[in-house]
Amino acid sequence: MDGYTCPPAPINETVLNYAPGSVERGELLQALQSFSGPLELPAVIGGVRRQGGGASFDVVSPQRHSRILGHSAHSTQADARDAITAATAVAHEWRALDFDDRAAIILRAADLLTGPWRARINAATMLGQGKTSYQAEIDAACELADFWRFNVHFAKQVLSDQPIAHSKGIWNRTDYRPLEGFVYAITPFNFTAIAANLPTAAALMGNVVVWKPSPTQQLAASLTLDLLSEAGLPDGVINMLPGDGIAVSEVVLADPALAGIHFTGSTKTFQYLWGQVGANIASYNTYPRLVGETGGKDFILAHASANVDVLRTAMVRGSFEYSGQKCSAASRAFVPKSLWSTLRDDLASETDGLAVGDPENFANFTSAVIDERAFAKQKAAIDRAHATAGIEVLAGGTYDDSEGYFVRPTVLVSDDPTDEIFSTEYFGPILAVHVYDDEKFDSVIDLVDKGSKYALTGSIISGDRTVAARVANDLRFAAGNFYINDKPTGAVVGQQPFGGARASGTNDKAGSALNLMRWTSPRSIKETFVPAKTSGYPHQD
């Protein structure tokens, strides 16, 4: 059937708004209440749920230290070996399944997610990862359903790309095989959608997977695997190993059957993984595919022709939604002097007016940062800013970890565009602003391009079309996702395929055909209908 069927056309899932009195708000409140006691969040190996053999850890709400959501345990080398064995055991059967049967499981998962599972996964994402209702909805419900539905569509495109030339008497075909081995999916805390997409994108293409989620995302990750199981995913296709991944990597990265890594997280971790693969390169059965989407130092560049309200809104939403814990979050902005006098006070008061607290209070704009490590990083950056003569703390600049890991949205202003606030990824609610002389716009473009090692997202805010076009061209390599007159966050699957280059990753664009191609190893087949029976060629006569 491959290549001939036409799955339902994907449509972006409508984002529900959770307004007071809405049906979805009622369902979400109920789901939040249903998480009463800590859940067991075990490893799942070959469909068997078992506690990992390493030290146990608690999954705790970032906004409330006293709220223990689950108990889990770090996975050991033995757990990793068992997961590889379980994956390998079902690899033949999974890859032999027709693509449409695999796709049907993923499409069913999307419908379960946006139907009966929606409130529960959103509630888990609010409680476990500190998202507001809206941020949970755009991530755990909508982006994840979009990944699943659009991936089926794009996979079908990949499979249907067949040779168009056939010499007389010949038929050429391409067989899209899964990778020979297993894929190691390592996922970040900040998006339930990304965490689910990395193992399932590879599985859709016929691969078996060892999935190592982030310990701080374990609640939603465990629910996601339960959902996939309800959708019909056979045991062993995706095996989940909770914990920090240290012992798991020692085994997985040394296994000859490692065929690919699908990673999203920090640049440092990806470079470590790549280094280990490099060190072991001679021992693999096949060259592992390395796909990693990593850090960013995302920019907003304002031109003198910008509308100030548009600019301020892009800065506030782009930097402080989900407390800046999006790889795409704006964390450096460049504003011309001619606009700064109008923008300055409003930017400060709007930022200081943002309500920060427990997301179960729907009035809050954002909540806590994810954990102690993230809090310490923000605290150090803010303390340093207060102590640095050339930096003005225009808004925020305070933090409090007595109840949860709360950091006030913070705007730092500096005359020195080489200060580390313009190049270091803090991954929190800190925006660095540099105010430039209007006539120095050309050199500011260069600063944006060369001022950080990353190239993930960026925006130009300009009322002048020719300026926007010029900046889009001059900064062509400074961002994998580039926005004109908008904030640099909020990429939508099927609309703005997401990913960046330089230190921001391999730019394989999650949720697109480009990504899915990395999980297939094509075989070219030539069939000759009436083969030659003699060895000589005509020129020999």
Ligand SMILES: NC(=O)c1ccc[n+]([C@@H]2O[C@H](COP(=O)([O-])OP(=O)(O)OC[C@H]3O[C@@H](n4cnc5c(N)ncnc54)[C@H](O)[C@@H]3O)[C@@H](O)[C@H]2O)c1
């Ligand atoms: N470019 C993107 O699409 C994108 C999306 C989301 C997050 N990010 C980036 O992710 C980072 C924040 O996420 P994070 O704090 O979870 O990143 P992180 O690198 O600390 O962790 C990512 C994952 O790697 C795991 N890990 C760390 N060391 C490991 C090892 N030795 N073996 C196996 N697994 C290991 C972690 O447990 C986690 O599951 C930021 O830098 C952000 O920019 C990028």
Ligand SMILES: N[C@@H](CCC=O)C(=O)O
């Ligand atoms: N899809 C997200 C990026 C994910 C990174 O964390 C966005 O565009 O905001």
